[in-house]
Amino acid sequence: MMPADPLLRIDGLHISFKAGQQWRDVVRGVDLRVAAGEVVGLVGESGSGKSLTALSIPQVLPPGARISSGRIVFDGTDLVGLPRKAMNERRGRDIAMIFQDPLTALNPVIPVGRQIYDSMRTHQAIGHKAALARIEELLALVGIRHPRERMRAYPHELSGGMRQRVMTALAVSSNPKLLIADEPTTALDVTVQAQVIGMLDRIRRELGIAVLFISHNLDLIAEICDRVCVMYAGKVVESSSVESVFAAPRHPYTRQLLRCIPRLDADTGPMPTIPGLPPRFDSDLVGCPFAPRCDEASDRCRTSEPPTWREPGHLAVCWDAA
Amino acid sequence: MAKTEGFFELQDIRKEYALRRGLLQRLRGGAPRVAAVDGVSLSIERGAIFGLVGESGCGKSTLAQIIVRLIEPTAGKVVYRGADVARLKAEEQRTFRHAVQMVFQDTGSSLNPRKRIRRVLAEALAARSVTGAAAEGEIASLMHQVGLDAMLLRRFPHELSGGQRQRVGIARALAMKPEVLVADEPVSALDVSLQGQIINLLSDLNRELGLTIILISHDLAVVARVCTQIAVMNAGKIVERGAPRQVLFHPTDPYTRMLIASVPRGLAGRSRRQGLGPAAVDGAAAPEDERQAAAD
Amino acid sequence: MNRLRRLVHFFGGPAGFAGGCIAGLLLLSSIFAPLVAPYDPLAVNILDKLLEPDETHWMGTDQSGRDVLSRVIWGSRASLAVAGFAVVIGVTFGVAIGLFATWVRGGWLEQAIMRVLEAVSSIPLLIWAIALVGIFGVRDVQWGPLTISSELKLMVLLGLLYIPTLARLTYISALAEVASNYVAARRLQGVGELRILFSDVLPNCLSPVIVQATLMLAIGIIVEAAVSFVGLGVQPPTPSWGNMLSNGRNYLISGEWWLSVFPGAAISLTVVAFNLLGDGLRDRFDPRHSTTMGYAT
Known part of the structure; x- marks a missing residue:
């Protein structure tokens, strides 16, 4: 079902942060694949490492964070350890990114059309008239x-x-192969969110750009993604097509996340929650990191790391996935 | 005080702001004014969880600030326990201040970054003249009430997670022994998995302390779930009100319908999108363009 | 070891730490000048005039045979005192005016204060200093029973000129703090506006003021040197780096380089030290630099 050589292939990605004197892994071995033209959702709570994973692809990690091991193969080239110049070229042309706050990506003193124009003229051989059109x-x-x-x-x-739309136009103006959307609708109103999601959907349809969509809302991801990867404590704990994740989630964390989404239904009474907090990035993890919050955890979960359960197109890291 | 109606009432509240224009225009006195809140009347029953739904710029936060008297309305009355709060005597003013508290959206600015949690709570209690050993005891019980470990008292706000900070914000409000709690977007900055914890906490406080809660949110699904009454606000006006089920399943106002249609609904939304194509979304693009045109 | 690391962190990194150390040594040597300086800075000894640096006079002697090292050490007193007191005056009044403008915000008084401050700070500091010293003269001013020395005049003038920048800095950060939710929460507790300003707002706007004040110490050193260089500041025979430099200028052609190089180096070193310290403190106070605590997102 997936082409032999995907557009993006991340293998065993570890990203660490300096905590005091030692480096602590925040992303702990992530494998991720995005095929050309595919829309993949990356979901998780804050601190799950989803944003860091995304930022590591164009290598724009925040200060204090570094890729400690792993491979990020994009379009046949390993981006980890690529010379800065080659990386910059890729970043401008093949990998584009949109953020939660468009103001950080737009220059406040230049008209928006001009910003897109400048970017196009820098990265592409395109004439004045053609660029304007x-x-x-x-x-x-x-x-x-x-x-x-x-x-x-x-x-x-x-x-x-509107700013989010302009930033997206700026991002796709270089005809990238991959668009990374880091919580692009989190700061927006629901009605505007629906519009932006519609816009992203149209863009991937009409331009055939692959999208890596990061969000903490599974319902939102389901609306436009083909596949979804659920991250917890720096690892992908479940990954599958959107349909099978919704129909038959294998990881208890995914099940609980699905339950927590506020929906417009007739339910009243307490809202479902996941008790506790995700582990801090500097804590030592023994066994399954979700075990302390999991209502199905057994002793085995608390003491030894769970195996990876696989089925064609579906993966879950849990003792009881099968 | 047996009457529950008229516990907290807003009567035809208006709040206008002058648009900033050039000096000449201001001198001529013709600076145009815009109404952030445009004639809102609400009656909130004692012990209710009242939901106020609307999107950014609809005036709901301005209304919240009027309710707690951080700002004064241009016109209209706020009536609390049968008395117009604008005409309270100094002593009654103080009682009102303490009785109506607010929980803010956690944007990192709702707690003073230089104060440890213990000090945040101690200062709130000191404002009610509770100090010393009595304060220590109350701090401990407040922390317990909002489900926080007493260990966290020694921490600074940036050392807490968003959910923990929001609980501290609630504890700070509870320290004033309020009767009405206005929660302005209390969960919109939190992860989906944690939103429920905070909402449930508010709903528990409502049940256990009889606290009247005004829950302001843009998330219809959250509000509908816990509130006894909801009102939908758009462009400074209340466009729809009623019991949650009625508003959710039989909306009469077109704006409410659009709000309901915009809530992401997972796989259902996916098939809707794929079935109808992008046209369905284009239909919803109108209001923002209008807002955009209005801003020009 | 751990303590040293914490100290380095306090100064915002190794560069800031180095700046802090140099500034601290300078301060100590100027306070203890009578103990540190090998000779009397005013003692004239015509026989030993214009000696090159050697083991008895490390920085040589000037045209009157006075020891240059001792004069540089004593000269730091005038320079640091002028710069230091000017900053104290600037911070005290600047912060007070900034907070006051925040307190009366929304009224005509706020507008009036801000416009006056803008007008004053639109003219460069050095020009103000020279113009004002020019107007008030170089000699001591008798004002009833008070004698105002030219150093004191320079200090006060410089301090007054620092006020607008610091006042605006305080005002701008205070305005941002006043609009924040934690301040709203204090209001809801019934706490008075003035009390909120001092106990909540002020501590949160001090960091940029401290950084700016440190950088202003460096500016003060330069202004004092410049004003004394053109003969309007600290008057001879009292040594200051500025008037030493001015004096040394006459001997550059004839080859007595040590008369200008050492006071010049002292000025540069001090200015660099304060700038490093200021930049270090800015890094430290900037919340974006205080990672590794709390949650990584």
Whole structure:
């Protein structure tokens, strides 16, 4: 079902943070695959390492964090240890990224159209007229009405949803092969969130760009992703097609996450929760890291690390997955 | 005080702001004004969990600040226990202040970064003239009440997780022995897995202490689940109100319908999207464009 | 070992720590100048005039045979005192005015204060200093029973000129703090506005002020040197790095380099030290640098 050589293949990725005198692994052996044109969701709580995993692909990790081992093979090249110059080129052209806060990615003193124009002229052999026409096309694609007029607007003159659209237009203007979307709708209102999700869906359909979509809301992921990877305490604990994760989740954490999503239904009474907190990144982990919060945990879970259960297209790291 | 209706009432509240324009226009006195809250009347029963739903910019946070009297309305009355709060005497003012408390969205600014948790709570108690050994005892029971370990008292806010900080915010409000608690987006900055913990805590406090809670959120699903009454706010006005089930399953206002339609619904949403294609989403694009046009 | 590491962290890293050490040594040597300086800085000895640096006079002697090392050490007193007291005056009044403007925010008084501060700070500091010293003269001013020395004049003027920057810095950070939710929570507890300003807002806006004050110490050293260099500041025979440099200028062509190089080096070293310290403290106070605590996200 998956092509032999995916667009992105992450193998055994470890990312560590300096805590006092020693390096602590925050991401502890992540394997991830994204095929060309595929939309993969990465879900987890804050501190699960999902954002770090995403940031490690274009190698824009925050200060104090480093990739300690593993391979990130993108389009046939291992990005880990790639010379800075080659990496910069990739970053500008093949891998694009959008963030939760578009203001950090947009220059406040330059009109948005100009920012897209400059980026296009730097990265591509494209003429003045062609670039302008393409910008108009892109802005229309991300759902901005009257793109010609909007091009002259400064970022602060746009609403949050509009900025997110502009940032996406800027990100896809270089015809990237992979778009990394790090919680792009978390700061937005529900109605605007629905629009932005619709826009991302349209972009992947019309431009055929693969998307790595990071969110803490599984329902949102299900709306546009083909596959989903659930992360907990720096590891992928379950990974499968969206349909089978929803229909038959194998990991108790996934089951509990699904239960927690506030839904519009007739239920009343206490909201379902996952008790406790995820482990701190500097704590020592013995056995299954989810065991202290798991209502199905047995002694085995608390003492020894769970095996990986596999089925074609489905993977779960749990003693009781089978 | 037997009457439960009229416990907390907002009567035709308006709040206007002057738009900042050029100096000349301001001198001419013709600076245009915009109403953040545009004639809101609400009646909240004692012991209720009242939900106020709306999106950013709809005026719900302005309304929250009016309720707790951080700002004064341009027009209209806030009535608490039958008295107009704008006309309270100094002593009654103080009682009102303590009786109506607020829990903020955890954006990292709801706790003073330089104060340890113990000091945050001690200062709140000191404002109620509780000090010394009595304060120590109350701090311990507050921490217990919000489900926090007393170990955390020694920590600074940045050493806590978002959920723990939010519990401290609730403890700080409870320290004033309030009757009404206004929670402004208390969970929107938290992970889905932790939102329920905070909402359940609020709902427990409502049940155990008889605390009246005004829960303000953009998340219809959360509000509908725990509230006894909800009101939907759009562009400064209440557009729909009623029992949660009624609003959820028989919405009458088009804005409420759009709000309900926008909630992500997992696989169902996926098939909806794939079935209808992008057209379904384009239909929903209208309001933001209107807002955008209004901002021009 | 662990204590040293914590100390380095306090200064925001090795560079800031080095700056702090140098600044501390300078301060100590100027306080204990009578003990540290090998000779009397004012003792004239015509027979030993213009000696090159050797083992008895490490930095040589000047045209009157005074020991340059001793004069550099004593000169640090004038330089550091002027810079230090100016900063004290600037911080005290600057913070007070900044908080006051925050307190009266929303009214005409706030606008008036801010406009005046902007007007004052639109003219560069050095120009103000020279212009004002020019107006008030170089000699001591008699003011009733008070004698105002030219050092004191320079200190006060420099201090007054620091006020606008520090006031605006305080005001801007205080405005941000006043709008935060923890301040709203204090208001809901019925705590008075003035008390909130002092117990909650002030501690949170001090860090940028401290950083700026450290950098202003460096500026003060330069301004004092510049003003004394053109003969408007500390008056001879009292040594200051500025007037020593000014004097040394006359001997550069004839080859007595030590008269200018040593006071010049002292100025550079001090300015660099305070700048390193200031940058170090800025790194330390910047919350984005205080990782490894709390949660990694």
